Amino acid sequence: MTYRAKFEQELEDLKLELIKMGDIVISNINDGLKSFLSMDITLAEMTIKKDKMVNDYEKTIEKKCLQIILKEQPVAKDLRLITSVLKMITDLERIGDHAADISKMTIFMQKSLKPYVIPHMKLMTEASQKMIKKALDSFVKQDLGLANAVINDDDEVDAYFEEIKGIVAEAIRHNEIDADYALYMMMVAKYLERISDHAVNIGEWVIFSVLGEHNHNVIF
Template identity: 35%
Template sequence: MSIHLERDLESLKHDILEQSALVEEMIRIACRGMVERRFGVYDELLSREPTINEREVEIEEECLKILALHQPVAVDLRRVATVMKVNTDLERIGDLAVNISERTESLSAAPSLELPDCVEAMSESAIEMVRDALDAFVELDPNAARQVCLRDDEVDAYNRTVIEAVYSVIQDEPELAQPVLHLFSASRNIERIADHATNIAEDVIYLVDGEITRHQRRGQEHHG
C-alpha cells in the first residue's frame, strides 16, 4: 500500500468515526426524550440533521476520490466499500432518530398513555447495538460483530411486545388510538435502528473475513 493511500484511508476512518459519534448522540437524545416525554427534542434533532446529511455526502465523495485516484484492491478495496455502506447506514439512523423525536411530540401530548415497560429496554438495546457494531468496526473484530447480529432478535421481540400493547390499548381505550399509533411508529423506528446496526456488523464481517453474511442470515430466518 502506498503512503498516500494509507493516509487517505486513515483520514476516511477518522471522518466515519466522527459521523458515528454524532449519530449515536442523536439516537440517545431521541430515545431518552421519548421515555421522558420531553417536548422540544424534535426541533433539536431536526437542527442537527443537515450536518449529518452534509457529512454523509462528503464521506461518499472522499470514498469515490480514493477509488478513482488509488484504485485499491483486496482488503483496501473492502475498507472503502465498507465505509461507504456504513456511511449510508449512519445517515439513515440519524433520520430514524428524527422520526422518533417527531413521534415523541405527539406522545407528550397524551400523558394518560403509559408506555410499555419494554420501551426503555428496547431503546437501550438498539443504542448498544449501534455502539457495539461501531466498536467492532474500529477494532476489526468479526466475533463482536456476530454478537451484534444475534442481538437483533432481542429488539424484534421487544417490538412485538409493543405491538401487542398497541392492540390492547386500541381495544380497551379507543380514545387513545391516535397517540398509541405514534408509539407503534416510534417502536418500529427503534427496531429499524437495530436493523441498521446489524447491517454495520455484517459489513465488519465482510471487511475482515471477506464473507457476505447478510443474505445468508436472512435466508436462514426465512426458512426457519
Template identity: 35%
Template structure:
C-alpha cells in the same frame, strides 16, 4: 511514498466514519431522553437538525469516491472503501430514524406514565447499544463481537413483537385513542429498523475483514 499516503487517507476515512458514528450515537441518546421524558424541545432539536449528519455523509462519500478514482485500490483496500460506503448509508438511516421518532414525539400526545412507553424506551436503549457496539466493532474489527451484535437483534425483535401486541390490546380496549397508539407503533418500527441497521454495519465489518457478506440474522 504513494502507499504511505494512501494508508494515511484510509486512516482518515475510518476516523471520519467513527466521528459520524459518535455524532449519531449522541443523537440516539438525546432521542432516548426525549422519548423517556416526552421533552418536546429535545425532540424538536433532533427532528430539525438532520442537515448536519447529511453534510457529514456527503463529505465522507466524496472521500470514498476520490480514493477509488485516484488510488485505484484493489483487494482488501477496495473492500474497505466499498464497505465504508455501505456503512455510511446505514448510519445515515439511523439518524433519520431518530429524526422520525422525535418528529412524532414533538407532535404527539403521549401518556408519560404509560407502561408501554417504558417498554418502548427500553427497546430504544437496546437498539442504541447495538449501534454503539457496531461502531466500536468498526474500530476493533472484532469478528466474534460483530457476530454477537447480529445475534442480539433477535432480542430487539422479540421486544418489538411484545410491544405491538400490547398496543393492539390497548386499541381494542380503548378505540377512542387510536392515533396515539398508531404513533407508538410507528416509533417502535423505527426502533426496530435502527437495530437492523446496526446489524448491517456489523455484517459489513465482517465483509471488510474476510470478503464475505453474511446474512447472520435473516428475517423470516
C-alpha cells in the same frame, strides 16, 4: 520505512470520521426517544436539526472514499475497507433519518395526549444503540466475532417490539391508553426495530471488509 504514509493516514481518517458520524446518530436516537417520552418539542426540533449533521457526514465520507479510489487505486483489503465504508454510511444515514422520524412523532403528538409509560421503550432503545456501537467497534477492530454478535443481537430488539405490541394491544383493550398515543408509540417502536436492522447491515459489511463475503456470497 513506511510507504504510502498518506494513504494509510487517509484510511485511518475514514475510520475516525465514521465513528464520529456514528456518535451523532447514537446521540440523536437518544434525544429522539427522550423528546418522545417527555413530550419535549424543543428537544425534538433540535434533534431533527442535528440530523443535517449526519447527512453532511455522509456526503463528506462518500467524497473522501471516491477520492481515495481515484487517487490511490486500492486493491485487496484496502478496496474492501473503502467499499464497506461507502455501504455503511448509507445505513448510518438511514438510522439518522429514523432518529429524526421519532422526533417528528413528538411534534405530531398533541400535548394533551396522556403518555403511557412502560420501561420497554427505553430498553429497546438502549439495545439498538448498543448494536450500532458494537457494529462500528467491530469495524474499527475488524473483529468478525463482534460483527456476528451484532447480527445475533437483532433478535433481542425484535423481541422487545413484539412485547411492546402485546402490551399496547392489551392497554387498548382495557381502554388504558389514548388510541392516538398508542399509534405513535407503535411507530416509534417500529423505527427502533428498523434501526437495529440497519445495525445488522453494518455488521454484515464489516464481515465483507474482512472476508470479502456478504451474506455468504463471495463478492471480492
